[in-house]
Amino acid sequence: MKRRNTATKDAVLSVIETSGKAMSQTAIEEKIGVAINRATIYRVLNRYCEDGILHRIAADNGRQYFAICVKCDKAEESPHHFHFRCEKCDTIECLPIPVNFALPKDYQLTQVNCVLSGVCKDCA
């Protein structure tokens, strides 16, 4: 299914880029300025994830956050990193800390989701 360029898609990506952090649908809707339907935002986010533009973080508050990871397209040896969710400003940022582990024999890995929570340096 070929993608089309729309103002909505650009606006969503732009808001996330500007924030420099991972954002939830709610946060995006608040910051985006124009009125965009909730379902549309989710669809845009999901498409970006499919296309490898964004990555999805499942936070311990049960919500999904979406981030542009600069490392994603660089084919690094350690694509998995920790995330930090600030309970005060409700944002998630990608920490430059690789996640290291040795999975036991016969386990097959498809997803890594590591989120540390607390108060970030800006809110401390």
Place this chain on the structure above:
Amino acid sequence: MKRRNTATKDAVLSVIETSGKAMSQTAIEEKIGVAINRATIYRVLNRYCEDGILHRIAADNGRQYFAICVKCDKAEESPHHFHFRCEKCDTIECLPIPVNFALPKDYQLTQVNCVLSGVCKDCA
């Protein structure tokens, strides 16, 4: 608020103990045999978490899982470990792999939630 002993509480803990893994409310309700209200199960689970009997794992499928961690009461230096969620049998197990990281300056940590997903050794 003083706790009271009830058959429900014992049954919930027993099911989790028997499974040896982390379980969701749904899984507990299925396995427990007797009919216990959904809200009650959640309340029991939340109370056990408050009391330090269980710990809560927020999985990347958006659901909560509850586990008895044998290490919880041993005051280890590394209480945080990885969890593995099997996408086939829908269980989560605590892996004996410590989570190591050095949080940047001025960050305050309150929660660690690390979940690896894929197929476990029993389902491979």
Place this chain on the structure above:
DNA sequence: TTATTAATGCGATTGAGTTGCAATAATGAG
């Protein structure tokens, strides 16, 4: 045995995320 109040069941509610469907609009062909 009785009073206190924690625990439970039920139904309603919240909140995140998804889906069906009709309307709109981006793109490529002519």
Place this chain on the structure above:
DNA sequence: CTCATTATTGCAACTCAATCGCATTAATAA
């Protein structure tokens, strides 16, 4: 540029996990 195709959007309804209010039940201590 015009038109047809179909991706995208908005809206409303819906699913699912989890919570909450309230009346009822039952564990505990006096």
